[in-house]
Amino acid sequence: MRQALKNYFIPHAGNNFQPHVVHTKRTILYSAFFVGLKAMLFVVALAVPSQVYLHPDILGEQYRAIIELTNNLRLKNHRDTLAVAVKLNQSAETKVVDMARYEYFSHTGPNQRSLAYFLKQAGYQYSAAGENLALGFSDALSVMKAWEKSPTHFENLVDADFKEIGVGLVGGQYQGEPTIYIAQHFGAPAALTFNGGAAPPVVAGKKIADEPWVQIDTQNSHVFWQTAGDATILTVRAKIDGAVASAEARVDVNTIPMVRIGRTNIFAGQIAVPKPLSAFFLPALNLPVVTATDAAGGTVTQTVNWFNVPRFDPSLWTAYARARDFLGPITPIFSVSRNIFAVATIFFTAALALIVAYEFRREHHHLVGQTALMVVLLVGLWWF
Numbered sequence: 001m002r003q004a005l006k007n008y009f010i011p012h013a014g015n016n017f018q019p020h021v022v023h024t025k026r027t028i029l030y031s032a033f034f035v036g037l038k039a040m041l042f043v044v045a046l047a048v049p050s051q052v053y054l055h056p057d058i059l060g061e062q063y064r065a066i067i068e069l070t071n072n073l074r075l076k077n078h079r080d081t082l083a084v085a086v087k088l089n090q091s092a093e094t095k096v097v098d099m100a101r102y103e104y105f106s107h108t109g110p111n112q113r114s115l116a117y118f119l120k121q122a123g124y125q126y127s128a129a130g131e132n133l134a135l136g137f138s139d140a141l142s143v144m145k146a147w148e149k150s151p152t153h154f155e156n157l158v159d160a161d162f163k164e165i166g167v168g169l170v171g172g173q174y175q176g177e178p179t180i181y182i183a184q185h186f187g188a189p190a191a192l193t194f195n196g197g198a199a200p201p202v203v204a205g206k207k208i209a210d211e212p213w214v215q216i217d218t219q220n221s222h223v224f225w226q227t228a229g230d231a232t233i234l235t236v237r238a239k240i241d242g243a244v245a246s247a248e249a250r251v252d253v254n255t256i257p258m259v260r261i262g263r264t265n266i267f268a269g270q271i272a273v274p275k276p277l278s279a280f281f282l283p284a285l286n287l288p289v290v291t292a293t294d295a296a297g298g299t300v301t302q303t304v305n306w307f308n309v310p311r312f313d314p315s316l317w318t319a320y321a322r323a324r325d326f327l328g329p330i331t332p333i334f335s336v337s338r339n340i341f342a343v344a345t346i347f348f349t350a351a352l353a354l355i356v357a358y359e360f361r362r363e364h365h366h367l368v369g370q371t372a373l374m375v376v377l378l379v380g381l382w383w384f
Contacts, residue, residue: 224307289304
């Protein structure tokens, strides 16, 4: 038994300094096994129904990650971290439940309920408040990256006035497809009660002190898209009432100047962006923003809806990555497989070190090469 183990693992004269464990045929067999294991994981990931991602454990894990990533971002931008407020959790949860119930994605729903309504329902008295929304099966990190790319969302994430945070996540349907609705509510508690009066209004997280001279009609304002090869043509039409001096829309990082159509209260603009359509909806769906300025220089900012949201089937890699990242809280299959790849990597790295140590005297370059390739393969399988 001892001699057999020595022949299998230790280079020596008896095995011509070629451990049996790294013979070419065995190396090919090992490679096929590990690649097959990874392929099995891909099959499992692709077979997972979307409803699985609505599991409470998965949503709870994403909830904690969103709060942690938000506070990390604030520290990076020299802002105080936010405390979790029970009432803001309640308002955010009520918001996502409302979106799921009526299948909409907007700061103002079809029933005209906006952020102020949900804060009032939760009994949260505030001096400042804001809201970020996301839609889709993206993990917390992808959602945060999408919010960071959007100027209005990023402003909420790092706003120094906010002191507390709440997050709501719920599974539902959107345009007939299972999805996850996400709401992030920010606030600063009011120093004094409002004695039953209305709290200072908020619009998409932008605080306003007085009643604006212009009003953006979100129910009659939309952004339309049209593909043109690898580019996307974005057209915005917004109904804006009042003494409007200028208006513009912002989609992701793209600004669209808008002009009044005749003597109506309709403003429109269009640009062509050298990005594919998916760039505006993946990894998370973000809302366009319309800003109107009155003659006195005051501005009102309001999110508006896309006219329609296209459906994108995820790539094989995206589906696998989603399963790997989301299913960790409810199944160990992906963590166990990574451990298998990690142990195998350590084992074959040790075997490679022994071979190289004896290769100063023996010409077995094929063993060095194939074992090195095995290590590289295992590292890649572990990483992905």
